Amino acid sequence: VNANAMSIDDFDFLVRREVYDVTIRTGRVPAAPEVASALTEDVDDVRASFARLAAARVLVLDDDRNIVMAAPFSGVPTLFTVLANGISYFANCIWDALGVAAMLQADARIETTCDDCGTASSLRVENGAVVGDGIVHFAVPARRWWDDILFT
């Protein structure tokens, strides 16, 4: 695939698909060189694609242009672990942890803690239903999520 011969949208779609394919397969969000190698593309083209996908709010990058968030997955360890299909994933928040289970369409176990008291909490998704206790709290209203998406 020649990135320069494709429309930006097509190339970015390929990059996004590779990011999500690797993440779902391994539980680890890939870096630009890994995506470039898989697509046999130039790493700078992939990094440019990452930037465009971040501008479109598909990805969130850190200062070194690595993926921090590929929602609902997290590129860095978090307090929200989702175990499904024998693979461990990090989610960005409890909302995204449920999103990982929904995306995978699989039974899952979600491990997190109450952010107030630190008590461990284990939830299960079984046969399409969630089993467990707790209250999901949205500290930031949806219209302001992207003011600071990492805090959100």
Added chain:
Amino acid sequence: MLLFRSEEHVERWSAQHGLPRGASMSLVTAWALAHA
């Protein structure tokens, strides 16, 4: 978005962080929306 043991924990966490209390919902509702 965080998970809390109860509404009481949400209230305490919000006060400790100096934040107005936000919206909350049950896990079952959140799970239903995750499929939307």
